[in-house]
Amino acid sequence: MNRRLFIQRSAILWTLASAGEGASCFGNTTKKESGYTVKQFEDEGLAQFSYAILVDKKIVLVDPARDPRPYYNYAKEQGAKIIAVVETHSHADFVSSHLEIHRDNHATIYASKLVGALYPHQTFDAGDSLKISDRVVLHAINTPGHSPDSISVLLKVDGGDVAIFSGDAVLIGGVGRPDLREYSGEQATKREKLARQLYHTVHNVYARLADHVVLYPAHGGGSLCGNALKGAKQSTIAEERRHNFAFQEKSEEAFVRQVLNDKPPVPAYFPYDVALNRQGATALQSSLVDISWISAREASTQVLQSKVVDTRPAAQFQQSHFPQAINIPERSKSESWLGTFVAPEDSFYLVVDTKEQGQFQLEKLAKIGYEQFVKGVVLYGDFAGQQSAAFDQAAFERKPQDYFIVDVRTTEEAKAGPIFKGAHNIPLAELKQHISELPLDKPIVVHCASGYRSAIASSLIHAAVPNAQVWDLGDHIKAYKSAIH
Template sequence: MEIVSFRTPGLGDQTYLLTHEGQGVLVDPQRDIDRFLAASAERDVQLRFVLETHLHNDYVSGGEQAALRTGAELVLPAAAASAYPHTPAFHLEDIKGGRGLSLRPIHTPGHTPEHTSYLVLIDGEPVAVFSGGSLLVASAGRPDLLGVPRAHTLAKLQYGSLHRLAGLPRDVELLPTHGEGSFCTSSGAGRYTSTIGAEVDTNPLLAVGDAEAFAQRLMAEPMPIPAFYQHMGPANTLGVPPMPAVTVAEIALGDVPAGAHVVDLRPRAALAAGHLPGAIGIELGIDFGSWAGWLLPYQEPIVLVAQRGQNVTEAVTQLARIGVDSVRGVVYELGGTALANFELLDLSAFTDRIRADGAQVLDVRMPSEQGAVPLNGAVRRFLPDLVTEGIPAELHRGRPVLVACGSGRRAAIAATLLLRAGYQPVALTGAGVPDVVAALSA
């Protein structure tokens, strides 16, 4: 038996391919399925099953399309009741493969009501469990993605699910879908995989005494929910079209469609030096798609601005993973038009400006980050809330706004939002608020 892991860092998720004597099992595939099918072909494996642990909230699934492309049997939790053909997985009703391979569904509600984990048995012996968004490494799947009214009930169900999985043999491999970097975890998850025994010994949530205390702990400091999550569940219930071609046409500046959202994915130094007025700058990185999906209206037309040589295909792929297929083209040349700009400062220059009389500072980190390392005197507003709630009223347009986050990435995005609202942003780059706090106290 071999288990191949496909990490998607920008979403904090993993897809798995289990192979056993020429047959394959694909678990929780994302929409860009070619990478999984290529790995299966490289190993000369016939895909036998495609498993979904739950209706995903953070990405568009490629499960249906992977099954259609390969002839594999698509297996979903029975309670998911998805609108496309699949085999329903019922609690403890084994699904038989060949050559001694069996899959045992274990109903593990909590992250979602239908959530189902899959215990892998080889010749009747349990060897691994795909736990999806139930028991995670040092954490658990969050219970509040379907709304606050259901969160308490789901959190108590999650308590039982975690302990159900913790009762498996200690040497069973634990293979969760959600991990570090995912907004589907209730807290910062650690390593990507583990064993049941290691989690029994070290996972703090398994040490909580009862379901009510567990629910209170899980819901004490909920993480923000990305705006695009609300669209993922319905898409994964009704079915998703195949991944479109990820090539994107080059267009001239004058051909940008009216009403399109301009997203500048160039490095922040180029962005600060000059970008199209009104554009939102999201430097291309592993989480580009997540930020674009969070900050822009879902599925409205997008035009990208890039430097030649940047991996525009990667940007379009990240958007397609969350169901955004609305990129209309890419602009490489910005000549012939007036550009907007803002200041970028390193740590030393930034702290000098803070020390100056009348400096106004904006902290755009997550609330949990702001609470862990507060920046005294700063106005707090999490980056996405600049879009949904607007610019804080305490900030004045007539004076520079010093913007900081954890590393400079979110500060640069925020600077473009401030600039188009008529403010004078100054973004910290190459450092974050903890560095600022340390420098100011030195």
């Protein structure tokens, strides 16, 4: 497996049907006929999409991810030049490479005046357009709701609407969350006001587009920025009109209630990423060069007095780890979990097994701008650290009532498939703020659906309350789930 910063795939290259009225879904017409090509890039871990619009050997990027190399490679393959970058809003869940691309390619950055951008840019709001060729023009539309500074980018060919790059405003099967900017304290960013703006964005902008217009969102299923997302990677206005709850005939009040209902907590890194994107991040590779690499033996004294994030598999962590370390094993979305439990102001040591794994983890952390908080990368090796207590299944099954069982699945998962009678559901994303409420007079058994989240959860509890008796049920949970079914 190629371990690069973005498990970035260029999703299918869609050369869309001829522009103008009557154009249908996804065709295979040639670039000469359509005048342009859209290439979609995907970061699976963050469920994030970015785009390259290719016209006459010129490329405009929309919402690029932290690593610019995939876009540079694409430009080289096409013999094209990146001339512009469009930011649909100041992103909360990932760091954009817009400033690096601007400096490397002299590309103009386009963003709404409402972003308050501190990097060199051209304002891009309603009434503004970016002409790529005589036939192909991008138009800005202010579409607030997910954030106050959100814009959508309408692609027109020969004067006809062909596609819209929606950022986080409208997603496939849903809309962007309107509750991610409350930390700013500004009246304009309060969740209810944004939810109402989002209602009008859907019904007064998107619902008025023609059915054939292609929808290119900034996120797909699994993103922390949206709700009711589906697994598709692009759609049409016709499909969204039929299947997206936000397009259905609902009152504004009902819409507001639905989009604000039962949202998970905002990860700690979101406010930081918004601010970093407004400023513009340091070039990726130069941000990684000064991070130190040390062995576990060399680091043991320093590490004992610092926050530690151990990315090794749960089984290895439980056999030997630094006291009070948090275990966030490598997996898709692990960078989001780290950004949930480690605040931006908390510097930390990163524990790995090999240099290759360390480089991979640093690049993953760079996607959310956390590489600058890494005090050092620790190569653990055969260091003899602390061992976690192994789960005693026989003892647990003899008297399960003697244990405090914590189910760290989401509320929806716990309601849909309860596993242990009397278990206490505390979703992993909310666990940290409830650890002090856990009892210390009986052993705590933690479980999830597969063993991944419970590994994180048990290490969080251990780190916060070293004298607590904590057992991670781990993948033993599969046997209990099978017994139920």
